[in-house]
Amino acid sequence: MPTEQLINELQSYGARLVDPKAGHESRRGGAGPSDHKAITIDGMTVMVPVHTAPAFESPYLVERPDAFGRSRISRDGVTLASVNFPTRPRFYDLNTADGVPYWKIAVLHSRDVLATTVLQSCIRYQSRTKTCQFCAIGQSLAAGRTIERKTPAQLAEVAKAAVDLDGVKHMVMTTGTPAGRERGAGILAESAAAVKAAVDLPIQGQCEPPDENGWFRRMKDAGIDALGMHLEVVTPDVRARIMPGKAQVSVERYFDAFTAAAPIFGRGQVSTYILAGLGDTSEVVLQTCERLIALGVYPFVVPFVPISGTPLESHPAPSPNFMHEILRPLATMLRAGGLNATDIKAGCGKCGACSALSTYEREAVA
Numbered sequence: 001m002p003t004e005q006l007i008n009e010l011q012s013y014g015a016r017l018v019d020p021k022a023g024h025e026s027r028r029g030g031a032g033p034s035d036h037k038a039i040t041i042d043g044m045t046v047m048v049p050v051h052t053a054p055a056f057e058s059p060y061l062v063e064r065p066d067a068f069g070r071s072r073i074s075r076d077g078v079t080l081a082s083v084n085f086p087t088r089p090r091f092y093d094l095n096t097a098d099g100v101p102y103w104k105i106a107v108l109h110s111r112d113v114l115a116t117t118v119l120q121s122c123i124r125y126q127s128r129t130k131t132c133q134f135c136a137i138g139q140s141l142a143a144g145r146t147i148e149r150k151t152p153a154q155l156a157e158v159a160k161a162a163v164d165l166d167g168v169k170h171m172v173m174t175t176g177t178p179a180g181r182e183r184g185a186g187i188l189a190e191s192a193a194a195v196k197a198a199v200d201l202p203i204q205g206q207c208e209p210p211d212e213n214g215w216f217r218r219m220k221d222a223g224i225d226a227l228g229m230h231l232e233v234v235t236p237d238v239r240a241r242i243m244p245g246k247a248q249v250s251v252e253r254y255f256d257a258f259t260a261a262a263p264i265f266g267r268g269q270v271s272t273y274i275l276a277g278l279g280d281t282s283e284v285v286l287q288t289c290e291r292l293i294a295l296g297v298y299p300f301v302v303p304f305v306p307i308s309g310t311p312l313e314s315h316p317a318p319s320p321n322f323m324h325e326i327l328r329p330l331a332t333m334l335r336a337g338g339l340n341a342t343d344i345k346a347g348c349g350k351c352g353a354c355s356a357l358s359t360y361e362r363e364a365v366a
């Protein structure tokens with residue numbers, strides 16, 4: 001089976017693990033995609049859902065890994081591929097100067113990405129009528145797996161250790177949306193400045209479009225190398241249904257922000273997450289991507305993951321065919337537009353573990 005097809009199937013169906021403790025800790029709850037585990041297949045590390053409802057019934061089974069993290073993946077008793085689990089990072093064993101375990105400040109994503117949610121609360125998460133239906137930002141906080149506000153000093157300390165001890169290559173800083181009009185741009189800028197003062201690590205900041213475009217220059221000057229502003233879904237009625245609070249920021253405001261940010265961060269360094277499988281048609285997703293690529297914005301299209309405990313936990317994940325219908329032409333469009341995941345300095349598009357997109361990009365180049 002071609003690798004991109006296997007990754008698509010694994011990200012749609014998830015996988016059952018013979019040993020749920022294999023690899024380093026899986027992500028549960030938190031902002032963004034979750035309830036999955038990093039697995040390396042054919043040199044690509046991908047996030048495979050393992051704690052979602054579909055994963056419990058997945059036809060894919062991952063064997064217990066050996067002492068070196070090596071395992072195999074099978075379907076109906078037929079071995080399909082050898083896989084590896086990234087090992088537990090060493091920085092997880094440390095505590096900050098003020099006594100907080102490092103893993104509550106930032107976590108390892110994929111195999112070389114340090115990820116943190118600077119502010120683990122969100123104006124949109126307080127009420128079920130406003131919350132993004134796919135989001136679990138409050139779950140990891142409620143379960144005591146993180147702290148609400150990571151200070152710049154804590155982030156700097158953890159980032160330095162993650163580089164020194166585990167060789168992380170880039171950092172993702174996301175945030176829940178605070179009450180202010182700058183939508184978190186300010187706390188991302190102060191956090192990035194502190195990290196950059198401690199260690200030379202490329203950083204992607206992720207937030208909603210701030211109230212004024214002057215923030216983009218301030219964020220860049222503070223040390224943010226790449227910026228993510230995530231559309232998530234794009235069709236008006238799908239936006240209103242899936243993310244009633246965030247839908248109040250119009251798609252046109254996002255495009256205005258992309259247009260202003262792209263020249264500041266550089267072509268391909270501004271990106272957006274699009275969650276496929278929540279109601280947007282493949283045509284609409286591809287039309288939106290075409291518009292984004294023309295602006296030099298990288299559209300990171302990922303399959304929706306139904307996270308346990310969210311209002312969408314029973315929503316089906318998109319089929320592998322639906323993802324194939326989008327990702328194959330998208331890889332060709334990216335290539336024609338001169339955008340590559342590998343050229344991104346930091347962030348989700350560079351990491352690529354939550355989607356098979358970069359595998360399709362490799363195929364398009366080949």
Ligand code: SF4
Nearest residue numbers: 109348351352353354
């Ligand atoms: S793509 Fe983004 S959210 Fe997914 S594992 Fe990589 S850094 Fe984390």
